[in-house]
Amino acid sequence: MTKMDFSIHCQSCSFSHLCLPVSLNDNELESLDDIIERKKPLQKHDVLFSEDTPFKSLFAVRSGSFKSVIRTEDGQEQVVGFHLPGDLIGFDSLDAQTHQSSAIALETSMVCELPYHMLDEMAERFPKLRKQIMSFMSSDIQQKHELMMLLNKRKAEERLLYFLTHLSQRYAERGFSEKQFNLTITRNEIGNYLGLTIETISRLLTRFQKEKLITVDGKLIEILEYDLMLAKSKGLHHELMQQLTC
Amino acid sequence: MTKMDFSIHCQSCSFSHLCLPVSLNDNELESLDDIIERKKPLQKHDVLFSEDTPFKSLFAVRSGSFKSVIRTEDGQEQVVGFHLPGDLIGFDSLDAQTHQSSAIALETSMVCELPYHMLDEMAERFPKLRKQIMSFMSSDIQQKHELMMLLNKRKAEERLLYFLTHLSQRYAERGFSEKQFNLTITRNEIGNYLGLTIETISRLLTRFQKEKLITVDGKLIEILEYDLMLAKSKGLHHELMQQLTC
DNA sequence: GGATTGATATGATGTGGATCAAAGAACATC
């Protein structure tokens, strides 16, 4: 087994401002960099880990994108998250022997592997790293709360608009265009995540296009009216419309 | 301001097996016990903290029960969790200056306050405590994933059956009767949590009673057919029914 | 190039649960 060196280091990674390095000084960063194992690229549909894989590491997305899914006892799949570069994957499994969800590449992607026992050891020495990990998990929980609200209180239109604007925002944070992007996520996966069917997603996308909110060309999405979309996703369109027309 | 001593210590608390103490030795436990501030009891509807309260502590439920809610921009409320004795509250706010949700007592309740900076300091010295906190957050995330599945894939009947069996199980863990319990949660709050209306909850409860799954007397619930309810909540009734009749 | 497969689009129909409405129960207040 030849161990290849896919060497990009945290110090030169363009997503370090979103990832664990964000709060570390040069010294600490070097220690972190030392424990990270760069893995060879994964292809679309490749499984990074599945629900019976022993848990021993977290993974940071270096490039590409992933989905996290859980499988129900009656054999259905539930998409529980999408991961872009800089995101950490695996926080749902720290208390278990095996992973509690599967992570699947949505396109050709690369990850950094962070052995959890080493990370924990570093967390002892570096308070900032410890805080950072806790912060990530905390905002994960918080984001899930928002999602509960979305699924419980919002109708299809609002859910999809939230999804699109949120994705746009995440692309922006990563230095990608927030106006225009290629969906690596299928309509099926969007629907699964948002509790809607593929037909509803499809219909809404064509409707949004007619309403000049976006343009759609297959997987290529262009955001035309970000602010309006955001407002609508929060059920605030009426108020905003009034303000705009006043 | 007289500081009263509502002294029950972790060492003698009957829920320590579910709480942070679970993995600590006597020595560590004593250190933990030292940083905990026992607060005076809260009454029903009292606010432990709200979304503009500065975040500085986690809270452990010592007795009674709480709900966590977030408020949406258009003024609605979303219940995101219920907390029983031994549960920790506040994990969604570790990365923020203020709490990201409100915690409200559902009955007369007591809490232990855990100043976060002290807890973090202890986490440096005690690996087991650090692991324990991470584990709690992790299983919180994991449980939210299950909830996403529930809200996206399950119909009203299955959601409520999940809620009832899950609650029953949590009571059992705490040494309370798992067959019979008084709901401190209103039907409104259940509906809000599960993405259903109070009318649907009410109708289902009367139907479950007719089907001899439970008995309902106001807030008093008795579980009659736990296993069947659990199976039904997972959409497995058909398979199970077949097994039972074979 | 035709065949197979997977993703997407779009129309017709059905339904689970929301919404609306009203009446009991339970609970608190004086």
Added chain:
DNA sequence: GATGTTCTTTGATCCACATCATATCAATCC
């Protein structure tokens, strides 16, 4: 113990979205 007030139950109606059914389109494979 009468009187609001909040919570729950039950019925009638409605609608957003699922489901079902086809059609279209793109990518991949002999």
